[in-house]
Amino acid sequence: MLQTKKISSVELTQTFLARIAQHNPSINAYIALDEAKSLAQAKAADALIAAGKASPLTGIPIAQKDIFCAKDWPTTCGSKMLANFVAPYDAHVITQFDAVGAVNLGKTNMDEFAMGSSNETSYFGGVKNPWDVERVPGGSSGGSAAAVAARLCAAATGTDTGGSIRQPASLCGFSGLKPTYGVVSRYGMIAFASSLDQAGPMAKSAEDCALMMNVMAGFDERDSTSLNREKEDYTRDLAKPLQGLRVGLPKEFFAEGLDASVGKVIDEAIAAYKKLGAEIVEISLPNTGLSIPVYYVLAPAEASSNLSRYDGVRYGHRTAEYTDLMDMYCKSRAEGFGAEVKRRILIGTYVLSAGYYDAYYLKAQQIRRLIAQDFVEAFKHCDVIMGPAAPSTAFKAGEKVDDPVAMYLQDIYTISTNLAGLPGMSVPAGFSNGLPVGLQIIGNYFDEARMLNVAHQYQQVTDWHLKMPQGIE
Amino acid sequence: MEWEVVIGLETHTQLKTNTKIFSGASTAFGAEPNTQACEVSIALPGVLPVLNREAVNCAIKFGLAVNAEIAPRSVFARKNYFYPDLPKGYQISQYELPVVGKGAVTIQVPAVGKNPAYEKVVNITRAHLEEDAGKSVHGAVEGMSGIDLNRAGTPLLEIVTEPDMRSAAEAVAYAKKLHELVQWIGICDGNMQEGSFRCDVNVSVRKKGSDKLGTRREIKNLNSFKFMQQAIEYETRWQIETLEDGGTIQQATVLFNPDTGETRSMRSKEEANDYRYFPDPDLLPLEVTEADKARVKAQMPELPEAMKARFEADFGLTSYDAATLTASRELTDYFVQTVSAGAEAKPAANWVMGAVSAKLNAEEKSLADSPVNPNQLASLLKRIADNTISNNAAKQVFEALWNGEKDVDAIIAAKGLKQESDSGAIEAIIDEVLKANPAMVEEFKAGKEKAFNALVGQAMKASKGKANPAQVNEILKKKLS
Incomplete structure (x- = not known):
């Protein structure tokens, strides 16, 4: 529409800004907005379009998860610790969007330092699920999720350490992709657990996700774990038919713990794939049950170290009164971090301590390899793996805040792909009691284009991804 | 304990x-x-x-x-x-x-x-x-x-x-x-x-x-x-x-x-x-x-151990001397340059480890600040080797170089340090000495070896230090036999 000049980027950006002004107060999806900056970018994009230098995302207003440093934008990571931090540099992801002339519409709310599955750990308040404002949008990319679901942006970025793109995509009813580890540079993306963190797109459709991937993916020499691969066009396989596609269903994903009504929606989605010509294979990922304990050793271990830089010395929150250096450290960190972050720093510090390292960290690393091996074995028998993205639909705010383990179980189906470094996505597959349910598609390493194809073909025969929550039209 | x-x-x-x-x-x-x-x-x-x-x-x-x-x-x-x-x-x-x-x-x-x-x-x-x-x-x-x-x-x-x-x-x-x-x-x-x-x-x-x-x-x-x-x-x-x-x-x-x-x-x-x-x-x-590793190795200079072994084999230096000369890059370079400029290795080693190092230590200077460069030292050593000057005279030349004078031959000429190597002239001096010191000649003939050294000393003195000591020794021995 932008390129056929039916609407300008400025007009589109203004439309979204107006929707944000109207709906954000009740949803709380955005932490930071800067109308002047966004409109300036839109204006520049319109010039590019006029000059015939546009690419698909030129002038498109994108919401950025507040985990990405964006020059001269507040970058809080959902924490009091960084409440007043303004980034002096751009993350790679931001640079990539800037390079194609996309518009940064604002920074979205998130669980503090991406630690949470309900967006309730944010220092800036919880985010409401647009499908039911009593309920959570999922997390940690909850602000981006609500913004996409409520059409408060054209698309958004998210990050996924244990399910933070896919679980909210499932709970808010849109498409979200976590790429293979190393496909999107982590430079400028505030670290939670470095060996698991991966940025990805959150958008209405698989096709939009593919367009976003074309911008986000790519080698960056500033991230040593970024993979030096040839540039891909993620839209290239969208139209391929699915005849003969082997879909693996891990029996562990359909066992105890899965909400029956969610299971029913997934079964129907699988049936739709059969109609599209897919062949169903039962597979097993025997170590699935170990993924949560392994994750809750490794992720906190890395986080405890990654978050050490927030010490009140150079930037970020510093306590007002202190007697000495140690007092300054203790008070600044006690005041600056919320309960969930502190819990994970404590767990992480514990598992790395002398005498415990072998029993926890090392053991977890060994099991991590077994979990990855499960997938290698499974992909010998299928092309993609499918199952639920989350065990239930969106739950009520406050329901699980006092039970960390129940909260951690939200990521039971997503965490293993992070541990293995595999790509995973969630696509809308239907509703249970009026709440969206996401189908998870897991691909082999670097198989994003095929996964997007698999999702896109489904979206050609279903319209779940086009459904909008009521009251926000 | x-x-x-x-x-x-x-x-x-x-x-x-x-x-x-x-x-x-x-x-x-x-x-x-x-x-x-x-x-x-x-x-x-x-x-x-x-x-x-x-x-x-x-x-x-x-x-x-x-x-x-x-x-x-x-x-x-x-x-x-x-x-x-x-x-x-x-x-x-x-x-x-x-x-x-x-x-x-x-x-x-x-x-x-x-x-x-x-x-x-x-x-x-x-x-x-x-x-x-x-x-x-x-x-x-x-x-x-x-x-x-x-x-x-x-x-x-x-x-x-x-x-x-x-x-x-x-x-x-x-x-x-x-x-x-x-x-x-x-x-x-x-x-x-x-x-x-x-x-x-x-x-x-x-x-x-x-x-x-x-x-x-x-x-x-x-x-x-x-x-x-x-x-x-x-x-x-x-x-x-x-x-x-x-x-x-x-x-x-x-x-x-x-x-x-x-x-x-x-x-x-x-x-x-x-x-x-x-x-x-x-x-x-x-x-x-x-x-x-191979790429890095190709960029590496010859290591001190290897140089030490080479100094022992090629120059006949003792293990200790070779080790001392390869103790620092500066010292090695100085030594190698002195030899390259024409000095014989052993005397060069002795001078670098001896006079040069002693002076540097005394003045707390590094080799980089040495007033005597390897070329000058080599010129000096060549003049010892070709018998132009004696070791003693060489010390004076070195002293002069250290104090800022540049040219070894000019210093030798200016200070009149060239040693006498004309055997006729030396013979004449020795004849004078023998004539003037009959008592010493008697002592020597009576078996006192010390008297010989005393006669050498007299001859050197008479030549104002310029006679080639080796020649003095030789001629004196002949005359007394």
Whole structure:
């Protein structure tokens, strides 16, 4: 529409800004907005379009998860610790969007330092699920999720350490992709657990996700774990038919713990794939049950170290009164971090301590390899793996805040792909009691284009991804 | 009771790279505070380390120089602790898998009193790459401490020895040898004042004959060889006295105070941090291939050991002389240039180690500041070799060169130092001497050998020192026989 000049980027950006002004107060999806900056970018994009230098995302207003440093934008990571931090540099992801002339519409709310599955750990308040404002949008990319679901942006970025793109995509009813580890540079993306963190797109459709991937993916020499691969066009396989596609269903994903009504929606989605010509294979990922304990050793271990830089010395929150250096450290960190972050720093510090390292960290690393091996074995028998993205639909705010383990179980189906470094996505597959349910598609390493194809073909025969929550039209 | 001191060293050598080990910020010394602190040096949220391959090349050079195993795969780990000059709250270092493994260096321990000089092999346990911390600056701002992060992220190679040294002299000899070696292979500027070469010394004592190590205390951050000697000697005495008084040694980190000459405990083992090392997930394992090693090897200068062997074989120098001449790059270069300019190797070695070194020591100068250059020294030695001047006269010429005169032949001419080699003239002088000293001739004929030397002395005196002594000897012998 932008390129056929039916609407300008400025007009589109203004439309979204107006929707944000109207709906954000009740949803709380955005932490930071800067109308002047966004409109300036839109204006520049319109010039590019006029000059015939546009690419698909030129002038498109994108919401950025507040985990990405964006020059001269507040970058809080959902924490009091960084409440007043303004980034002096751009993350790679931001640079990539800037390079194609996309518009940064604002920074979205998130669980503090991406630690949470309900967006309730944010220092800036919880985010409401647009499908039911009593309920959570999922997390940690909850602000981006609500913004996409409520059409408060054209698309958004998210990050996924244990399910933070896919679980909210499932709970808010849109498409979200976590790429293979190393496909999107982590430079400028505030670290939670470095060996698991991966940025990805959150958008209405698989096709939009593919367009976003074309911008986000790519080698960056500033991230040593970024993979030096040839540039891909993620839209290239969208139209391929699915005849003969082997879909693996891990029996562990359909066992105890899965909400029956969610299971029913997934079964129907699988049936739709059969109609599209897919062949169903039962597979097993025997170590699935170990993924949560392994994750809750490794992720906190890395986080405890990654978050050490927030010490009140150079930037970020510093306590007002202190007697000495140690007092300054203790008070600044006690005041600056919320309960969930502190819990994970404590767990992480514990598992790395002398005498415990072998029993926890090392053991977890060994099991991590077994979990990855499960997938290698499974992909010998299928092309993609499918199952639920989350065990239930969106739950009520406050329901699980006092039970960390129940909260951690939200990521039971997503965490293993992070541990293995595999790509995973969630696509809308239907509703249970009026709440969206996401189908998870897991691909082999670097198989994003095929996964997007698999999702896109489904979206050609279903319209779940086009459904909008009521009251926000 | 006889005690034995056991010493091991950990040396932090700052690597001579243009940029930091994990970022592109400059490593130049002495810039205004925090002007060389990029976003990675400050540890802003979201930044990531990228390994500077030049630092790896330095580590490979060192590994090759000490015949060490170079790990095909080594791992960077995080060492976690809080300190204001440590911006990330962890230091990136290598822990379980260092880039350089076991190696060895041969040191020359100089003679002390009646104890002769000797060689000793010191085993290297490992050497690993890591980043330096910043600096706390006190007093720059009234009532506050400042942090300068210019140094944060400067590459270091930490070189660890086995507890192989048995005296302060051995420890200092090792430190000096290492100091020269890292400069020789061009990986460190060796500037100890600027902190480019800092030693931590582990000291323990045990009863002689025991094969069990005593409890060690670590003397931190010694940045001069003199202080190292003093610190080890003090620490050794303190530990022996403590044990002889019935006390025990607690494992501790100590600091040396140059003003008092004493060591003082900084923290005990109980207060030590639990660093919670784990592999840094931001960095891939470091891989060093055979090709990498070959490429680095091709850029390496000939090593001192190889040069020493060559000096012994080609020039017939003694092992000790060859070792002394290869103790530093400067000295070796000076010697080699002197020989290349036409001097014979043995006298060149003697002069470089003798007159030149003595003068430099006396005036506390380095070879770079020597007023006599290798070409001048070679000209001088050539004039001794072709009998133009005597050794004694040569000392005067050297003195003149040292004081700023340039041309050896001009000095010889101006001072009239050319020795008399005309046998007719010398014969005439000797005839005069024999005539004037009949008593001495009688004594010699009566069997007193000393009288011969006295006659030589008289002849030299008569020639005003210019007669060629060898010729005088020869002619005199003939005349008296």
